Every structure is written in structure tokens, then in C-alpha cells.
Amino acid sequence: xxxxxKTFIHGLSREQLAEACAGLGQPQYRARQxxxxxxxxxxDSFSVMKNIPGQLRVQLEKHFLITPFEAVQRQDERGIxxxxxxxxxxxxxxxxxxxxxxxxxxxxxCVSSQVGCKYKCAFCASGQGGFRRNLETGEIVSEVxxxxxxxGSAPGHVVFMGIGEPFDNYDNILAxxxxxxxxxxxxxxxxxxxxxxxxxxxxIERLAGEKLQVELSVSLHAPDDVLRSRLMPINKIYPLAxxxxxxxxxxxxTGRIITFEYTLIKDVNDSKEQAHQLAGLLGKIHCRVNLxxxxxxxxxxxxxxxxxxxxxxxxTLDRARxxxxxxxxxxxxxxxxxxxxxNLASQx
Ligand code: SF4
Numbered sequence: 001x002x003x004x005x006k007t008f009i010h011g012l013s014r015e016q017l018a019e020a021c022a023g024l025g026q027p028q029y030r031a032r033q034x035x036x037x038x039x040x041x042x043x044d045s046f047s048v049m050k051n052i053p054g055q056l057r058v059q060l061e062k063h064f065l066i067t068p069f070e071a072v073q074r075q076d077e078r079g080i081x082x083x084x085x086x087x088x089x090x091x092x093x094x095x096x097x098x099x100x101x102x103x104x105x106x107x108x109x110c111v112s113s114q115v116g117c118k119y120k121c122a123f124c125a126s127g128q129g130g131f132r133r134n135l136e137t138g139e140i141v142s143e144v145x146x147x148x149x150x151x152g153s154a155p156g157h158v159v160f161m162g163i164g165e166p167f168d169n170y171d172n173i174l175a176x177x178x179x180x181x182x183x184x185x186x187x188x189x190x191x192x193x194x195x196x197x198x199x200x201x202x203x204i205e206r207l208a209g210e211k212l213q214v215e216l217s218v219s220l221h222a223p224d225d226v227l228r229s230r231l232m233p234i235n236k237i238y239p240l241a242x243x244x245x246x247x248x249x250x251x252x253x254t255g256r257i258i259t260f261e262y263t264l265i266k267d268v269n270d271s272k273e274q275a276h277q278l279a280g281l282l283g284k285i286h287c288r289v290n291l292x293x294x295x296x297x298x299x300x301x302x303x304x305x306x307x308x309x310x311x312x313x314x315x316t317l318d319r320a321r322x323x324x325x326x327x328x329x330x331x332x333x334x335x336x337x338x339x340x341x342x343n344l345a346s347q348x
Contacts, residue, residue: 008138009038009064010145013179024059034060039185042149065091068139071146088146090115090139094132096163098143106156111143113173114164119198121219122231123263123300126163134169140176144186154186159194161217166195167203177214190214196261201238201246208250217259217290218247222269223277231269244281251286258287264313264326265294266305275313279320289317289324 012020014035021031033051037043044067046057072095073087084100096112115132117124148154158180160166166173173195180188190213197203198219207216220240222228228235235243247258260282264270282289291314293304305313310326317324 006063006065008068008136008142009034009060009066010068010141010179011136011138011175013175014182014184020063024056024063026056030056035185038066038145039182042145044149065138068136068142069096069146086146088143090135096135096143098147098162100147100151100155107147107151108157108159109144109147109155110159110162111140112162112164113140113160113166113169117164118168119165119232119234121198121221121233123265123294123297123302125297125299128299134172135164137172137175137179140172141179144180144188148186154180154188156188157192157194158188159196159217161194161196165198165200167197167200167207170203170206174210174212177212181212194259198232198234199238199243200234201243204243204246204250208253213256215259216250216256217261218243219261219263220278221261221263223274223281227269240281244285247287248285256286258285260287260289261292262289263292263294264305264310265302266309268302270305270309270313272312272316275316276320279317279322282322283320287322289322291317291324291326293326 007020009017014031017035018028018031021028021034030052034049037049037052041048043049046052046060046064046066049057049060052060069088069090071086072089075085077083082100082102086098086100088096088098090096094115096115098112099110101108101110112135114134116130117126118131120127144155144158160173177190177193177195180186181190181193194215194217195207196217196219204216204218207214219232220228221231222235223240225235225239228240238246250256251258262269262278278289291310293310294302296303304310314324314326
């Protein structure tokens with residue numbers, strides 16, 4: 001687990017695995033066999049690969065890492081469909097989290113993209129501890145493989161909404177997305193993969209050119225620059241007008257609908273006037289809005305609005321013909337707001 005000279009095997013695309021096998025003097029069918037062990041059987045060691053000759057398994061062990069982390073803690077929330085949050089300790093001792101969210105017979109897996117985060121959004125536990133490092137492609141893919149091993153099949157939906165800002169680790173996220181999406185592997189449909197950003201415009205622009213069918217989700221949380229800069233300091237670099245212009249270009253270029261995330265905070269961003277302001281901003285963008293009731297974190301002194309205030313907000317958007325839905329943040333009782341479990345672990 002600690003050997004830095006080894007390559008994360010889940011970081012290799014199918015073609016790269018074939019090249020690596022060729023480099024070891026192996027025929028192409030060996031790469032296909034190993035790929036199947038990795039992504040059809042979710043193997044967690046080379047020793048289980050019984051149709052691979054023993055000598056090659058020793059070589060694979062020498063060159064590649066197949067388990068880049070261990071699950072050190074799991075929290076389950078009873079009563080809302082077995083939401084589970086898992087704390088993963090990485091090979092260098094750092095920790096990240098992943099969350100299993102069951103819905104309508106399928107599981108959505110929320111994965112982390114970085115250890116910590118630079119962006120310090122006011123109500124997010126992940127940003128409070130600062131940034132440590134990017135996750136490697138293989139570590140990100142391994143999160144999904146770990147989930148598949150536990151679920152018995154690949155998760156129905158993968159969302160990059162765990163710890164970290166995906167566009168701050170763009171190349172690794174994109175490489176991981178392509179591996180997760182590989183039809184001969186985990187085969188999670190591109191439309192079932194959501195990349196969520198706090199509003200990094202260069203990332204949105206790059207993604208628009210990728211010709212990928214993935215979903216893009218952008219966190220807004222406020223309808224004006226003053227409040228948004230207070231809640232999300234990234235707004236000082238990429239203010240609302242520029243961000244929304246980039247979103248409009250993205251939607252026009254890709255023909256895809258953008259999801260805007262808006263966390264409702266009592267007496268901060270939940271008034272009728274702010275709902276009207278938000279509707280005014282989004283009116284010309286092909287989008288939907290996810291309204292999320294704030295999940296309490298120790299690091300932020302804010303509360304969720306009443307259900308009635310939430311309904312008023314969604315109705316105001318509805319009347320302005322903005323497609324909006326409201327949801328209660330699941331997993332609040334298990335520290336499932338992003339970064340909370342990791343913060344607790346680092347305090348021990
Ligand atoms: S909400 Fe996202 S971008 Fe903001 S601090 Fe948390 S992880 Fe970082």
C-alpha cells in the first residue's frame with residue numbers, strides 16, 4: 001500500500017493496460033483477462049486472478065497497486081434507505097469520503113476528487129481543513145470499483161460531489177470519467193456521471209469541448225455577487241455574470257441542460273425577493289435548479305429554512321418557468337455533508 005514506485009492499475013485505460021502488458025512481454029489477451037478481473041469481478045488482489053499465470057501475477061504485484069486505500073469507517077443512516085458514508089484511508093495516510101445514496105432501486109455514489117479543497121465555501125466542511133493534494137485517476141476509479149464490489153454491480157449514478165473541486169483536478173477527473181464510462185468495463189453511462197463545480201469557468205469551457213455526454217452541475221447558492229462572495233469566495237475570481245455567461249455558452253454548445261445547485265439557508269438566501277432575483281438570472285439558460293435544505297455542519301452557523309419557506313422559493317421559480325425541485329439533504333445525521341466525516345477523523 002505504501003510503495004510510491006507502483007502504478008495505480010485502475011488509473012490505466014483499456015489501451016494503456018494493453019500497452020503495459022505488452023511492456024511485460026504479454027500477449028494482448030492477457031490484458032483483456034486482467035481488465036475483466038478488474039471491472040467485471042472487481043478483484044481486490046492479483047492473487048485472485050486464477051487464469052493469470054503465477055509468474056505474471058508476481059510481476060503485476062511488483063509494478064501495480066490494486067488497492068490504493070482501505071475503508072476505515074462506515075456510518076449508516078437508518079430510516080432513509082441505508083445511506084452510508086465510508087471513510088477511506090489512502091496509501092499516504094490521507095483520508096477522503098464516499099457516500100452511497102440509494103434511490104428507486106439504484107445507488108448513486110458520491111465520490112471525492114481531492115484530499116481537502118482550496119475553495120472554503122462557508123457551509124462546507126471539506127474546505128475548512130484546507131487542500132492537501134489531488135486524487136490520482138486510479139484512486140478515483142478505485143472508489144467506484146470499491147462501491148461496485150460492495151453493491152455487486154456498478155453504481156447507477158456517479159456524482160463528483162464529494163470532497164474537492166473536480167475542475168481543480170481536471171485531467172485526472174476526465175481520465176477517470178472515461179474509464180468509469182468504458183463500455184467494456186464498469187460501463188456507467190456518461191449521462192449517469194455528474195461533474196459538480198463551484199463555478200470554475202475554465203473547467204466549464206474545457207468540458208464543453210470534450211464531446212462527452214456527462215451532466216454538469218454548478219453550485220450557485222446566492223443570486224447576487226455580494227452574498228455569493230461571502231458564501232463562496234471563488235465568486236471573487238469568477239463572478240456571477242461571467243459564470244452564467246459561461247454556463248449559457250456551455251448549454252448552447254453542448255445542447256445539454258445544466259443543473260444549478262442552490263442550498264437554502266434560513267434568512268440568508270431564502271427570501272421571495274431572492275427567488276425572483278435567481279429566476280431573473282437563470283431565465284435564458286437551459287437549466288434546472290436543485291434546491292437543497294442546508295445540512296447543519298459544526299463549521300457554519302446557519303440553519304435550514306422551514307418547509308413552508310422552501311415551498312415558497314420553489315413555487316416562485318416555478319411561476320417564472322424555471323424547472324426547480326426541492327430536496328432535504330440526505331445523510332445529515334451521519335455527517336454526510338461533504339467533508340464532515342474526514343474532519344472528525346482528523347480530529348482524533
Ligand atoms: S463546496 Fe465544494 S468547492 Fe466548496 S469548499 Fe466544499 S468541496 Fe470545495
